[in-house]
Amino acid sequence: MSLEPVNSSITNSGTHTTILFLDDWQLSSITNxxxxxxxxxxxxxxxxxxxxTEGTWNFPLxxxxxxxxxxxxxxxxxxxxEPVRANKNRFLRxxxxxxxxxxxxxxxxxKDVSDQAxxxxxxYAANQVFGLDEHCDGAPVFYDLHERDPERRWKYFFASHRKQFLAVSPDAIHWKVEAIPLDEVTLDSPITCFYNDxxxxxxxxxxxxNGxxxxxxxETMDFRTFTQPEIVIHPEPHDPPLVQFYGMPVYKYEHLFMGLLWMFHTNPGEIEYHKDFGPIDCSLAYSMDGRHFFRALHEPFIPRNERGEHGGGSIYTSTMLQAPDGHxxxxxxxxxxxxxQDQNLDDAALLLHELRKDGFFYMESHAMIGRVMTRCVDFGGNGLNLNVRAPYGRIRVQLSEAQGKPHDGFAFDDCVPFCGDTTAYSPVWKSGRLPSALHGIRTHIEVEVTSGELYAIRGDFEIQIGSK
Structure with a gap:
């Protein structure tokens, strides 16, 4: 099956663009x-x-x-x-x-759903919604916003007897099972899915x-025909020794696909066909097209908690979403x-972490005043707002010509300074000029940060990369 990419802007949705700070690709200059x-x-x-729940199988959606x-x-x-089966000092569940x-x-x-499911x-429990009498191993569940049939909104991929299956549900309570015609595989969890728009x-x-x-x-368009697997994440020299990648749920955020990369820190003393024992934590990868992933970190993004706490031994981050309040x-x-390590412990739980909107990475002034300049942009409207935090500092914005000279009326000294904490600061210039006046003119956005942090730049502009 051949799946050819369609034309799509790397960073834009129409003329509305978001600049995040996972890398420097959209920047021209960084000072202090x-x-x-x-x-x-x-x-x-x-x-x-x-x-x-058990430490090795949980994976909440x-x-x-x-x-x-x-x-x-x-x-x-x-x-x-039934009967209990064991292998390498661990129970198969x-x-x-x-x-x-x-x-x-x-x-x-x-929720007690025993009269519905x-x-x-x-x-085994009143809140159980699915189970088989035979081996079943998969998850996390996938919530499919692009599915046209509401009866198939929730999807659960799992393996049983070396075959792949898909269970679908309209409400996460009522499930039905379908076979998937993948080649016979020895496969275990996690099995995650995302939609590449x-x-x-x-x-x-x-x-x-497995292993x-x-x-x-x-890739698939219909869950009937699949491409061959393509390896996109492999251990790198900067990774911890003997690390393996246990799974990677992927979620769309703005123009990026964010990969929650599970890092399995293996035991060098375990000499076997494959390793089973060690802690797991969550790192971060990202992609602009959903196929080619870059490592944002080689260390944990969501680290393990203190020993003795839930998540102190391993943490498997399987859901990312934006709450109604923006977090x-x-x-x-x-x-x-x-x-x-010990499957007899009552040691597993669903955990919640929160992060500021756009808070994966941010730019912080090193000492007092720092500045960030974007590549040239072309404004298609007046929209321009910044996610910033400077409760004891200030933020100013300047719009500059391609060679760095401020446009008339858009200099730092023309900008009304902002002091505070907001995810949507809209700069105002004393001249009364608006960014749309610069339409068709290559323009840098410059942000001056005094004792503060810059998380994102959004607006009605398009990044100018190369000749058009």
Whole structure:
């Protein structure tokens, strides 16, 4: 199956552009500014403990449905095979799906759906929505906003007896199973999916096969015909020693595809066909087209919690979304023990971390005044706003000619300084001039930051890269 890319701007949606600071590609100059990594904050009260979850299988998907003003969570339980099977001092478990609801995405109720949900397997809990009598291993669940059939909005990919299956649901409670005609594989979780709106395809993100812990992508338009796997993430020299990549859920943010890369820190003393024991944390990768991924970090983006806490042994971040208040939320399966360390512990839970809007990376003034200059842009309208924080400093903006000279009326000294903390600061110039007056003129956006931070630049402009 050949899937050819369609033409699409790298950074634009129409003439509206967002500049984030994961790299310098859209910048011309940086003076006295440091790039910093955002630090998602663990929200302890957002922890959901369920005795059926187990440290190695959890992988929650959390969705906010605005029409219902309801948060829904589908996460995995791990139940014993009958009879119990063991391998390499670890138990092989059977996966089930469990369901919870919340009015705020923080405080959860394990919803009793026993009178609604039916499935072939044994029922272990009132909030169980799916299970088989045979081996089942997959997840996290995928919430498909591009699906035209509302009966197939929720999708759960799993393997059973070396075959791949897809379960679909309209509401996360009622599920039906379909076979997927992939070649026979020995495959285990996680199996994640995302929609690539650049190419108009669905993409499965997973390993090539069990034990080969690198990230490979499969593409499909119909879940019937698939491309061959293409490896997109492989360990690099700057990575920690012997690291392997356990999985990578991918979510769209603005023009970028953000990969939540699970880093498995393996035990050098474990000499086996493949390694099973060690801690897992979450790093970060990103892509502009959903196919070619770049490593944003070689260290954790969401690190493990303190020892003894949920997430102190391993943390599997499987959901990223933007809450109605604008904050970024990350939901993870967190365990107190390391991967496969002790499956008898009641150690796993759903965890919540929060981050400022656009807060993956930001530019901070190194000492007092710093400046950032974008590449040349062409304004198509008056929209220009910045995500900034300078509660004891100030922010000023200048619009400059291609060679750096300020446009008349748009100099730093013409700008009304801003002091405060906002995700949408719109600069005003004393001259009364508006950015649309510069339409058709190559213009740099310059931001002066005094004792502050710059997270993003948004506006009605297009980055000018190369000749047009």
């Amino acid at each position: 500014m440091d790039r910093k990594v955002g630090k998602p904050k663990w929200i302890r009260e957002g922890t959901l403990v369920d005795g059926l 959390v969705v906010y449905e605005p029409d219902l003003q309801l948060w829904k969570a589908v996460y995995c339980g791990a139940v014993d095979f 059977n996966q089930i799906l469990l369901y919870a609801e919340s009015s705020d995405g923080v405080h959860w109720v394990k 039916s499935f072939p397997g044994k029922r 650049v190419k108009g395809t669905y993409v499965l993100s997973r390993r090539v096969h 080969d812990r690198r990230i490979a992508l499969f 970024l939320r990350f939901y993870s399966g967190g365990s107190k023990a390391e991967h496969f």
